[in-house]
Amino acid sequence: MDNFTFRVGMADAKITKCPGKLITVGLGSCVGIVLYDKMTKISGLVHIMLPYSTQSKNNTNKLKFADTGISTLIDMMLEAGVDKRYIVSKIAGGAQMFATKANLDIMNIGSRNVIATKDVLASLNIPLISEDTGGNYGRTIEFDSKNGKLLIKTIGHGIKFI
Amino acid sequence: MNIDKLNETCIDILKELGNIGSGNAITALASIIGKKIDMKIPSVKLMDFNEVQDIFGLADAIIVGIYFDLEGSVKGNILFSLDIESASYLIEYLMGVSVGEEFSDIEKSALQEIGNIMAGSYVSSLSTLTNLDMKISPPAISIDMAGAILSVPAIKFSELSDKILFIETEFFEGSKLIKGDFFLIPDIESFDKILNALGVELDG
Numbered sequence: 325m326d327n328f329t330f331r332v333g334m335a336d337a338k339i340t341k342c343p344g345k346l347i348t349v350g351l352g353s354c355v356g357i358v359l360y361d362k363m364t365k366i367s368g369l370v371h372i373m374l375p376y377s378t379q380s381k382n383n384t385n386k387l388k389f390a391d392t393g394i395s396t397l398i399d400m401m402l403e404a405g406v407d408k409r410y411i412v413s414k415i416a417g418g419a420q421m422f423a424t425k426a427n428l429d430i431m432n433i434g435s436r437n438v439i440a441t442k443d444v445l446a447s448l449n450i451p452l453i454s455e456d457t458g459g460n461y462g463r464t465i466e467f468d469s470k471n472g473k474l475l476i477k478t479i480g481h482g483i484k485f486i
Numbered sequence: 487m488n489i490d491k492l493n494e495t496c497i498d499i500l501k502e503l504g505n506i507g508s509g510n511a512i513t514a515l516a517s518i519i520g521k522k523i524d525m526k527i528p529s530v531k532l533m534d535f536n537e538v539q540d541i542f543g544l545a546d547a548i549i550v551g552i553y554f555d556l557e558g559s560v561k562g563n564i565l566f567s568l569d570i571e572s573a574s575y576l577i578e579y580l581m582g583v584s585v586g587e588e589f590s591d592i593e594k595s596a597l598q599e600i601g602n603i604m605a606g607s608y609v610s611s612l613s614t615l616t617n618l619d620m621k622i623s624p625p626a627i628s629i630d631m632a633g634a635i636l637s638v639p640a641i642k643f644s645e646l647s648d649k650i651l652f653i654e655t656e657f658f659e660g661s662k663l664i665k666g667d668f669f670l671i672p673d674i675e676s677f678d679k680i681l682n683a684l685g686v687e688l689d690g
Contacts, residue, residue, distance in 0.1 A: 333535065333536035333539070334535040334536055334539065334633075334637065334640060335535055335644070335648070336536070349539070349544070349545040349546045349631070349633050350539060350545040350546055350631040350632060350633015350634045350636075350637065351633070351634060351637070352630075352631075352633065352634030352635060352636075352637030352638060353637050353638060353641055354637050354641065373535075373637070373640065373641050373644045374641065374644060374645065380645055381646070382644075382645065382646050382647055382648070384648075385648055388644055388648075419634065421551070421553075421628050421630065421634055421635055421637070421638050422551070422553040422626040422627075422628055422638060423626055424553060424554070424555050424623055424624075424626045433641055460628070461630055461634070462546075462630045462631035462633065462634025462635070462637075463634070464546050464631065464633075477546075479548055479629075479630050479631060480588075
């Protein structure tokens with residue numbers, strides 16, 4: 325990993341100036357949310373696990389949830405000098421890794437994470453430029469702040485840029 | 487019950503459950519493959535999410551995950567995971583074929599069946615121990631990145647805690663190390679039920 329590549333873990337977030345890359349590995353039912361400012365090219369990535377902090381008793385880790393994760397990431401970016409009006413987003417993940425009967429009966433956590441993410445972004449008026457979500461496989465993603473491209477790598481389902 | 491504040495007694499009990507469950511699972515495996523299998527004492531760990539992803543080395547290392555719902559009076563899930571080398575070894579041994587680049591459908595079925603027998607044995611021994619009705623659903627298999635597969639138990643635990651409880655079982659067939667991990671993930675009420683059934687005083 326070179327000096328400009330930052331790795332984001334589960335329930336974690338990082339920001340970077342340009343040039344800089346943000347990576348998160350092994351997104352299953354979690355969702356990786358990239359926010360970037362097209363003007364300053366400052367970018368951020370948060371790896372969330374659950375939809376809403378309000379639905380959980382254990383919500384001290386703000387980065388675990390779509391709602392507080394996105395708002396915390398925005399705060400981090402604002403502190404770095406970003407203008408909120410220019411922030412756009414790209415997302416990936418939210419797969420259903422195992423199709424057991426119980427999983428099929430209620431909406432699985434992957435889909436719920438994606439829906440919550442989209443609702444939160446919409447409520448903050450942050451445009452969602454592109455997404456690679458759903459399916460039943462893991463993803464590793466890499467965002468390049470130089471060109472705004474999000475690389476998605478999978479096992480057995482190819483590689484693509486969104 | 488708060489996972490983060492599990493006291494020594496609870497941890498010891500969970501270790502013992504892990505020990506007994508894994509022991510039974512491995513006995514079952516040994517009888518399938520017709521060889522003696524030795525087991526290391528299982529280690530029970532409370533890990534941060536980010537440590538869990540690295541159990542198999544890199545979070546994008548490919549592993550086999552076999553996942554079950556728990557049914558009966560204890561609800562929740564159990565995940566049995568194997569690294570690729572161990573999974574290939576078991577298949578090659580059981581089926582007498584060398585595993586190619588990918589596992590074929592028959593090989594995946596064989597892995598599911600191995601998982602089924604092991605998890606079934608694990609849960610049945612817990613059921614006997616606790617006198618609670620416990621069964622497993624049919625298995626679901628995924629062969630994918632470790633981080634993605636482990637995100638499933640991680641997310642379940644994350645609803646209550648910032649840590650994951652898992653039981654690592656290493657066993658040897660001859661000189662060959664087969665590493666398998668069990669993640670027993672009871673739903674919160676069921677956690678309490680299990681500990682209660684074993685006579686543990688809960689601090690709440």
